[in-house]
Amino acid sequence: MSKSSIGVLGAGRIGSAIIKALKTCMPEVEIYASGRRDETIQKASELGALVSKDNAYVVSNSELVIISVKPHHFPELYNQVPRELWSGKTVVSIMAGVKLSTLSKVLEGAEIFRTMPNINALVGRSATAIATNNDITSGKIFVEEVFQCLGSVYWVPEEYLDAWTSLVGSGPAFMTEIIDGLVLGAVASGMSRDIAYRVVLDMIEGTVKLLKELRIHPVEIRDEVTTPAGTTIRGLKIL
């Protein structure tokens, strides 16, 4: 096993995004990846991972193991890996809803972390929560470095993770639904879809920048642009 090696068990949507980010951010680290179908393996290989359908092979070659299968596939996965292989590994689960206590029971001897990134990892803008039960863990710095490759990192108590899953994990789907709604509204008013889409993204990006740079409450911006009997108050009333 090479010193710096990371295994991604389940190179699906988020697993592939992680591989892609790590290949750019940590080019010196060897990335191993698994999947069940030929297509999954092929895609991970094209991203530069060393691939196998054998999860035990990926775990044994990796210093840090990221579990990115769906939660209901986890029992199948850990039954495919001999128990002794987990010992001494740093294991990071990104599975929604699978608790640290459950992971510790089946991944004996591993240092265990739970994280919740989002798909914005594809452009290095995930906001990833990380939780662990242990105060002092030797893998902590490596875990943080890995997830910084995906964007910002927040160490949080485990009880935040369910809310984080809805807010941040699912958040990009909520935001894109809102964006599409705004674009359709503009199209209904006669604007071309192309211009509407670009201007909606610019408007949202500008609003985020304003809030971040001025460090003010969103309500202050709302009130600033809401004039008596104006157009904004009419829109707000409908919202």
Ligand SMILES: NC(=O)c1ccc[n+]([C@@H]2O[C@H](COP(=O)([O-])OP(=O)(O)OC[C@H]3O[C@@H](n4cnc5c(N)ncnc54)[C@H](OP(=O)(O)O)[C@@H]3O)[C@@H](O)[C@H]2O)c1
């Ligand atoms: N998608 C997100 O935005 C997001 C965000 C945060 C967290 N998560 C979490 O990330 C996990 C994965 O989500 P996803 O959206 O990436 O799902 P996904 O696209 O379905 O990826 C899961 C992958 O796991 C593979 N897999 C299943 N069983 C396996 C096994 N026994 N051995 C090896 N590979 C196996 C599947 O391979 P095959 O396709 O070859 O069967 C699939 O590629 C979930 O637990 C989810 O809660 C997702």
